[in-house]
Amino acid sequence: MVQVNESLPVQKPRPLRLAFRKVGVLQYISHLDLQRTMTRALIRARIPVWYTEGFNPKPRIAFSAPLSVGSESLYELMDFRVVTPAWEDESAELASYLEALKEQLPQELMPFSVYASERKFSEIAYADYDISFAAIDTVKDANEIGMLLTRTPLRIIKRTGKGEKETDISPMIKRLAVAKEGGVIHIRAILSASSAAFLNPEYVIRVLKETSAFGFEQELPEYSIVRTDLLSADMEHFT
Amino acid sequence: MNHQLTSAMLKSVTKPGRYTGGEIGSIMKDLNQVDLRFAFCFPDTYEIGMSNLGVRILYEALNREEGVWCERAYAPWSDMDAVMTEKGIPLSTVESHTPISQYDIVGITLQYELCYTTALHMLKLAGIPLLASERGEDAPIILGGGPCTYNAEPVADFFDIFSIGEGEEALPELCRLYMRMKKDGTYTRAAFLRAAAALDGFYVPSLYSVSYQEDGRIDCYTPLYPDVPKKIRKRIIADMDQAIYPTQFVLPYIETVHDRIVLEVYRGCIRGCRFCQAGMVYRPIREKSPETLNRQAKCLFEHTGYDEISLMSLSISDYSRLDELTDRLLEWTDDQHVSISLPSLRVDSFTSELMEKITSVRTGGITFAPEAGTQRLRDVINKNVTEEDLLRAVNIAFGAGKSAVKLYFMQGLPTERDEDLAGIAKLASSVVHQFYTNPNRNRAKGVGVTISVSCFIPKPFTPFQWEAQDTIEELKRKQTYLRDCITDRKVRYTYHDAEVSQIEAVFARGDRRLSKALLLAAKENRMFDAWDEHFSYESWMDIFARAGIDPTFYANRRFEDDEWLPWDIIDIGVTKEYLRRERDRAYREQTTPSCAEKCNGCGANCLGGNNRWCK
Numbered sequence: 001m002v003q004v005n006e007s008l009p010v011q012k013p014r015p016l017r018l019a020f021r022k023v024g025v026l027q028y029i030s031h032l033d034l035q036r037t038m039t040r041a042l043i044r045a046r047i048p049v050w051y052t053e054g055f056n057p058k059p060r061i062a063f064s065a066p067l068s069v070g071s072e073s074l075y076e077l078m079d080f081r082v083v084t085p086a087w088e089d090e091s092a093e094l095a096s097y098l099e100a101l102k103e104q105l106p107q108e109l110m111p112f113s114v115y116a117s118e119r120k121f122s123e124i125a126y127a128d129y130d131i132s133f134a135a136i137d138t139v140k141d142a143n144e145i146g147m148l149l150t151r152t153p154l155r156i157i158k159r160t161g162k163g164e165k166e167t168d169i170s171p172m173i174k175r176l177a178v179a180k181e182g183g184v185i186h187i188r189a190i191l192s193a194s195s196a197a198f199l200n201p202e203y204v205i206r207v208l209k210e211t212s213a214f215g216f217e218q219e220l221p222e223y224s225i226v227r228t229d230l231l232s233a234d235m236e237h238f239t
Numbered sequence: 240m241n242h243q244l245t246s247a248m249l250k251s252v253t254k255p256g257r258y259t260g261g262e263i264g265s266i267m268k269d270l271n272q273v274d275l276r277f278a279f280c281f282p283d284t285y286e287i288g289m290s291n292l293g294v295r296i297l298y299e300a301l302n303r304e305e306g307v308w309c310e311r312a313y314a315p316w317s318d319m320d321a322v323m324t325e326k327g328i329p330l331s332t333v334e335s336h337t338p339i340s341q342y343d344i345v346g347i348t349l350q351y352e353l354c355y356t357t358a359l360h361m362l363k364l365a366g367i368p369l370l371a372s373e374r375g376e377d378a379p380i381i382l383g384g385g386p387c388t389y390n391a392e393p394v395a396d397f398f399d400i401f402s403i404g405e406g407e408e409a410l411p412e413l414c415r416l417y418m419r420m421k422k423d424g425t426y427t428r429a430a431f432l433r434a435a436a437a438l439d440g441f442y443v444p445s446l447y448s449v450s451y452q453e454d455g456r457i458d459c460y461t462p463l464y465p466d467v468p469k470k471i472r473k474r475i476i477a478d479m480d481q482a483i484y485p486t487q488f489v490l491p492y493i494e495t496v497h498d499r500i501v502l503e504v505y506r507g508c509i510r511g512c513r514f515c516q517a518g519m520v521y522r523p524i525r526e527k528s529p530e531t532l533n534r535q536a537k538c539l540f541e542h543t544g545y546d547e548i549s550l551m552s553l554s555i556s557d558y559s560r561l562d563e564l565t566d567r568l569l570e571w572t573d574d575q576h577v578s579i580s581l582p583s584l585r586v587d588s589f590t591s592e593l594m595e596k597i598t599s600v601r602t603g604g605i606t607f608a609p610e611a612g613t614q615r616l617r618d619v620i621n622k623n624v625t626e627e628d629l630l631r632a633v634n635i636a637f638g639a640g641k642s643a644v645k646l647y648f649m650q651g652l653p654t655e656r657d658e659d660l661a662g663i664a665k666l667a668s669s670v671v672h673q674f675y676t677n678p679n680r681n682r683a684k685g686v687g688v689t690i691s692v693s694c695f696i697p698k699p700f701t702p703f704q705w706e707a708q709d710t711i712e713e714l715k716r717k718q719t720y721l722r723d724c725i726t727d728r729k730v731r732y733t734y735h736d737a738e739v740s741q742i743e744a745v746f747a748r749g750d751r752r753l754s755k756a757l758l759l760a761a762k763e764n765r766m767f768d769a770w771d772e773h774f775s776y777e778s779w780m781d782i783f784a785r786a787g788i789d790p791t792f793y794a795n796r797r798f799e800d801d802e803w804l805p806w807d808i809i810d811i812g813v814t815k816e817y818l819r820r821e822r823d824r825a826y827r828e829q830t831t832p833s834c835a836e837k838c839n840g841c842g843a844n845c846l847g848g849n850n851r852w853c854k
Contacts, residue, residue: 043544
């Protein structure tokens, strides 16, 4: 149990960041579900987390860029703060939190790093995705798919809070490469991921569907979306 | 991961997390160590099923048994059901995604009558023959449990066996019998069911023949063999402190209805309200000690990380050591940011001390259940609560800053007159008035009083079990009448559908002949009757007509005192004489004191156990 030691001076909560993945069956849980799962895992792991104030205190956590239900990710980030004084051996402290969380989370949410970071989530500018589907007969070839996705302008009808809006998403596709490997089409795309200009990778699938790139307009083949990295404005790996 | 459910299918339905499993706390066993596979089915959606405490307790009890692996299955929502039906994907468990037709025992918990169609639909989706008589040696044993087993006759033709009463010891016992018979080579379906009928608390419907009189009433139930019991006495757990209780919960990823630590504080109820089936069938009253409860709460907190504890029982304020329990819990819950919630608080025991202790003040409103609008009718139903009690209780709530109150009532109660309904409106107005005379009221918000009125359903094993339900016309007339009585703008009135209530009454008081209707309903893929969007009264009337059933025979007919009731095959301890005595006192508008004040000789003490109040 967490003991509140009243003889110590009041600590300023220290920010820490957790890197984890979200794969397999857990791609089907929503952001709110993830929040609840992480909150409970932190409590079970007995990590001295900082709680919100007010009527209904909860551990204060924040997540990096949103991930749709149905997408996997190899690189997700969550911020939290701890209220106890820092250990003398900082790396031992971080390792202990990581180990404790590993015990409380399933394989599909495996955490792999706990660290202190100066950078804010608002610095995230891009996300790297691997969008793949089987190259069955009806699917167009890699080159054609590449050309379809790198057209300018690339107009799509986006559903916003206020209704529908036609948007040109080509400026939000920073980089794109399509390859066929072992019977599977892989679209490696770096898409805009800042909060001001966030492009959901599902729109890539939508473009392909609407241009009959899959061959049949009605049915979608099995496809997979995996977010592989988060990048800052200078296209470097964000930590 | 269920490889039959593709990513495309999961992405095409709402809340795919209902079907994926892999939850923290779910049990995976090595098949080489397993002799009996048990599929525990909940006939409603995942979110509803995961909130059920009984399933959690039995999941723990079965999985602790060596050689037994218990997994869970839920009813797929209609969108996934359509996909599964189209692609021929059978119903499977969420742990190993094994089709439930491959299990040894399939247990279905029957929580309320409107889930019967969903239960049958799950069997259909599993590819298991619906009628027990049509199942071959390879089919799983279909076991029924839960509150509806107190009158399971409408579904008796679909189940091989019912577990009557509390299952923590009974179900593992049944499993041990099964494993033993398989091991020593004596197992056949018929032999197993005969042997199970000899265990305490198990009802095998196929071992009885039912005859009917010319006027349609039951003549009698006849056991087919001399060793088959004439009645089945329910099982109880004698010592609640020793009873199995989960040390961890399966933690759902998606949002469920009651996502919190649930502590079962005690079983039974001292009050003896005459409409209430639960208060009768869970007797005798058996409490857990505060030490046990605190230990269970701490253990669950450590294994779940939940931030709320709910103290569950039929009437939590009647727990004899409530102060001690809340004090013990508060020693650590505040520090851990865990709140305590006490649902189902009685009006007459709502005190300001209680309100200060529990942090369900965080939730907006407060709820009480006066049940009837006049003292006369409250006396008839033995709800021993006065208007002063109610006003005192709401005053405490208002003084603490609450501005929303919900009051539960019933209409269609025996001896009810229009003035009793007018009394509901008057009570609501008195509550509003109480708000405005309270000097500490929340002046920033106005008061809101909601009255929620359900339709009385005469339930088996209550003093009112012989009563007829009001006709639908009468129920609707009363709903309109009450609405016209409410003139206060601060009072909101909601009521339950009379048609749904009639169907509930049909199945609550029905007999085996209703299986014809359920079979027709199953053919037409009826399910989720408890959900507004799926219930259709017209469909039910049409089904009853085609099955040659008159629903009013069950819902709207007064049963005779000497009539053989469909549930007479079950013995709950409480005697029919007691129920009749209470019914007669109801007509004389006489109240009966609670068990804590005086033992009224209901008969439940014959079941033994560490009962709290019996003499």
